[in-house]
Amino acid sequence: MKHLRVILFTLYSFLITESCSVLLADDLFSEDVMPILQAKCLSCHNSTESKGDFALDTRDGLYESGFLVKGKPAESHLVDVITPDGSGKAKMPKGKEALTKQELAVIVKWISAGASWPTDLARIEPAVVTDTNWWSLQAINRGVIPSIERVPDGFTIENPIDAFVLAKQLEHDLRPSPRADKHTSLRRLYFDLTGLPPTPEQVNAFMTDESPLAYERLVDQLLASPAYGERWARHWLDVVKYADTCGYDKDKLRPNAWPYRDYVVESFNRDKPYTRFVHEQIAGDVLYPNTSDGILGLGFIAAGPWDFIGHVEVPESKIDGRIARYLDRDDMVTNTLNTFTSTTIQCARCHNHKFDPITQQHYYNLHTVFAAVDKAERSYGVDAKVEQQKSKLNAQIKSATEEMVSINKAIADAAGDTYKRLKEEAAQLTDAAKLKTRMTAYGYHSQISSAEDKEEWLQVDLGESVAITEIRIHPTSDDFNQIGNGFGFPTRFRIECSDDPTFKKSSVVADQTKFDYPKVGLAFYSSSPKSVAARYVRITATKLTARLNDYIMAISEIVVLDEAGQNLALNKSTSAATSIEQGERWAKQNATDGIWPLPVDVSKTQQRASLLLRAEVELKNARTPERIKRLSELANLIKDSQAALDAQPAGRMVYAAATDFNPRGGFQPTKGKPRQINVLYRGDILKPGEPAIPGTIPVLANTVDTFQLPEDHTEGDRRAALAQWLPRDDHPLTWRSIVNRIWQYHFGQGIVNSSNDFGRMGELPTHPRLLDWLAAEFRDNGQSIKDLHRLIVSSSTYRQAATHNEKNATIDGGNRFLWRMNRRRLSAEEIRDSILMVSGRLDNRMGGEGYYLFELERPEHSPHYEYHKHDPRDVKSHRRSIYRFIVRSQPDPFMTALDCADSSQSTPTRDETITSIQALALLNNKFNLAMAEYFAQDLQQSEQALADQVQLAFERITGRKPAANDLQALIQYAQQHDLANVCRLLYNLNEFVYVD
């Protein structure tokens, strides 16, 4: 090695003398050395990262590293590591091409000359990657389908896929596997397309169908079944991080996330063209106004985690609040670019992307697209006219309410000092007027009326005509609608006495019908008539009192006193125009039961009431007829607008991207005004740099990467621009990305295995020409995902057996060239759904709210999701797993043991682990144990003989009949123990959890 270097040195010296001997030291650095360091070294060896404890972005960092000996390149470790060995590879730059001879020579010369660093240069920054010479950034080339001269025996080219794949195989001296047998094909197709096993009847129908088109017919049948969408939507939800809770601290519920989940299921089932599917998820509200799907699709933007504390408890004015919103936008940008373009945009948050041509500016430009939206609930399923009408009505209510407040304030101001003094004195008695003891019998309550001017009355029969000295009416107390004391006390009323129970003739002893009686809480109303004798006393409300959006009269007690102060009404019979008779609490007879709610201090409460009444009189003078008229107009306007609002068709809610929503604490809507976005130095919110402008990443040739939007554009225009940019015909990433994902789910491996990363850190396509052909075919022929499935599953490549072949395995052990089908373990959902189905418990109903696999405790604060308390026999939980309520921070332990997706991160491919925890879950989880018992019961109802029961169980689990000795062993086991034990065992078969 040392020897070799000496030789190389001679060579460099030669080159240098020839090319650049006249440069001054500093110029040599700035013009030749620095660009090399920037391009080849700085991305890893900078002050922030300093891999290998070596940073060369500053003079000190470089000089103190010990990697370099000034004037002596041969002794410098730096030269050691960048010098290629005999095979042309060097230690550094790690994993990349070695420096060219020319570049090496520059470094050596610079060190020889003393490795000077210009005094005015504090730090050098890594270079921006501008090189678009990368496979995924090239235009899609439909290409030519390879022609195969000699197709191996037993293999048929069904469609171009086979030609592309076979060509590669032959190139590598591989031979395709024979076609899988009919039974294997059947089970493979059922699980692949629907995620469910075939029933014994379905097995029988297919196995006995001799038609040459039997397979194709089955494909069509499965693609048309609703179970298809339920299976394939799950793949999409894995990628977009869907869950039904927010994650982070508290992990609050998202009760309306599910409409987006249903939207994805429906979109797959209806085979929505991909462009439309993309559009709807970024800007459906803008591009397809007045459609439900246009809003439901926006659930995509909101699918990821959301920090409740950082948004609700910390306002945007605080740094922590801004960080929370910034991280939330990062989630939106990342989710969009990862999902649709397989690009790791998130790498450019703190620094320019080190490997792909994406700068921080590009990253923050994408932030501007989502700068006005937040994750919140919004309504859908109502048309725009309704929405418009609603916001008009809401605005009317708001302005009328504001005007009322200002008129009332003007009245109070005009009422003068006496009024103010009275109010202040009354305010000091507030505590004394509070409720002391609540009674269980509240009093009398009229029927509820929708109009306030309906007359209600209540009267008491004193038994005989007697002399009356005083009449007292006691109010009630009820916390309904937080009303409390004075609940339902009539707003306007009169009190009459008569000897005629029908009150055709009567004497009015109190008249409060001219103006509204003020709210005086528990103070009783008192009237002292002069020399009246009567048998009946009646109170009639001429204006009822508001309750919720309706009106009532409620009274706790009518007290009628004689001269001696004795209550003549006590326990006397009562009657009323209408009455709610509701147990102990409300009954008209309560009005004479001698029980009414008491304030803390009765006399002070009365005193307070009289102060308030006097204040009301003062106020009366300030109430000019104009003001009264206007107030009544406004009240009517509010009433009418509210009624009109209530009459509008109610929208349903979905958790999605929104610019307007019900504010909560610090979480306030932008109302469509985008937040200011700047490029952030090192991703630090406190170090804003250049402003960002709406735009995206530079992947299209000959186009600018910023959106050309007018000065007065809306936030929706920005999202629409991004939505339309994604599925452009000339987009090199979007089409490759989606066909690669579909391919990957069919084969268990993508043509590009890193399906979220087509950049330089990702993997290369195994079949680049096939990928391009598929992308072009898909893009240009209706963008039907179902057509793509059809194409793939009808290929001979897909229909191969999964069997091992020693010769092929020696050449391609990883099966990159698909010389056989990949055997796969069922996913968590497939296992759970299959268990439900074979056990006769699967409830096929689609859609709607997610069911719980836990007991929910303390949802009002920090919800507890208690999985260990769930009863697996709860029939609500016997639906397909896609409909379960997914808790982000506390995923279902059983499903997690089976490698279900983690909704905190994008999961483009599921792991397939084999652990003893998993074995224990399948053996002992309470779900499996409960299902084993159901399964046994179901078998016992279907078949009489134990042998038949066991055979049926085996068929449902494997789709085939058991061998005689296997059946015998199972029967014996069932005899020794019982059928449920057999069922439990069958859930654990390799044959059950694997598909060939």
Next chain:
Amino acid sequence: MEVGKSQSEIGSSRREFLWNSGGGLGGIALAAMLGKDALAEPDGKLGGVLHHPPRAKRVVQLFMGGAASHIDLFDYKPALEKHHGEPSDFGEKIELFQSGFGPWAKSYFDFKPYGESGKPLSDAVSELGEVVDDMAFVHNLVGKTGVHSQATYLQATGFQRPGFPGMGCWISYALGSMNENLPAFVVLPDHRGYASNGPKNWASAFLPAHTQGTTIFPQRKNPIENLKAQSGFVTDASDQDGLKLLNRFNRTYNSDRVGDSRLDARIRSYELAAKMQLSAPESMDISKEPEHILKMYGLENIGRTYGKDINVPEEAEYFGRKCLVARRLLERGVRFIQIWSGNDNSFPRRNWDSHEDIRRDHGPLAKGMAIGASALIKDLKQRGMLEDTIVLWTTEFGRMPSTQGSLGRDHNPFVFTNWLSGGGIKGGVTAGESDQWGFKPLDRENPTQVYDIHATILHLLGIDHKQLNVRHNGIDRRLTDVHGHVIQDLIA
């Protein structure tokens, strides 16, 4: 890169490796990943030497959920005693979570010096005085946020956002378990509820599923879910016979499918599961522990009932039981144990987020923690295990030296305390001081970050934190992100 080469092959061989080792329970996955020879001893006692010879084999992390106050427990501040009650002045504009800028407030508990080192500890944690010479303090830890969730993620996973593996996951990924009959990474949550982020703090994220923390609730009827069939129809005999028959069926199935190591690995996983069924209950059974040990852990009266107010005996029993179970698990070869004190932010408060009343809540929580933690250190030491077991005490951030209300303190992400013990840690030292108030680090230019703590622990386990990388979605991820320095002052 050659077309279609490299990663998928590495990926599949890595997966195959896991399958071959029965899902990695006894696995040394990282060694395989790094292309090094697996250096595990045949009996799986130590999962190989990764980058350099290790000083420690095991870790216990004690995590105080809700943010424990450094000032009231470990970081003595005479200046606060002197200026107690005077208006606080931080000399700069800062934002607090709930704007708790009351006057300076001295510790709600008295401090006394302990041990040969004379380290002052508050009365709330006086039990730790007995082991203080085995402890090393870091008083200049700084966080990045005063929001519980993000800060808890940062301490637990090295990242502020969800989606990253916990420290225990990385360590079990790198080193595997020392006993294939038990999980490598065990979590003992506060039984009253999870702290911020719940199980996401110990989820495996993009590492293989077997590396995630297995939760154990010693108080529950089923401490480990699924360990035993809780059903009327499964008997020991039907279980045994069933496993035999299952084995037979699976072998037949596999024999028709040569060349697929996963299928055999799955058979092996059932064998390991059966072993775990025997080992796990025994490892959690503290009933045969001698009386003096139970007493040391504060477990004299297991199972007694407690009043509704927070109190010392109750906190001591809960935390002590977890510590004792942890010691038993460590003895049996569990690699990483995380013990949580403090649940979610609900009321009545049962966590360290003492906005309202430090004395009421920190008092019993700290006393219970100190009894258990002190017992654990003493017990490990008397068994000769402290020398290769690291105990780390941490929390998501500290609390302010000013009051909030009159009895509480607001969040302080600007400085807080960690302490470590055992496993190559130097005893009786302090590496990094806070300023005179306990407001920020004394040397603001050179604070300690969680990355440094993580790097140091990995270092003691024989792992170079910069070399423990896994590529995920195009990015090489590691526990310490792009940061981290081994804290040499902590190392004996």
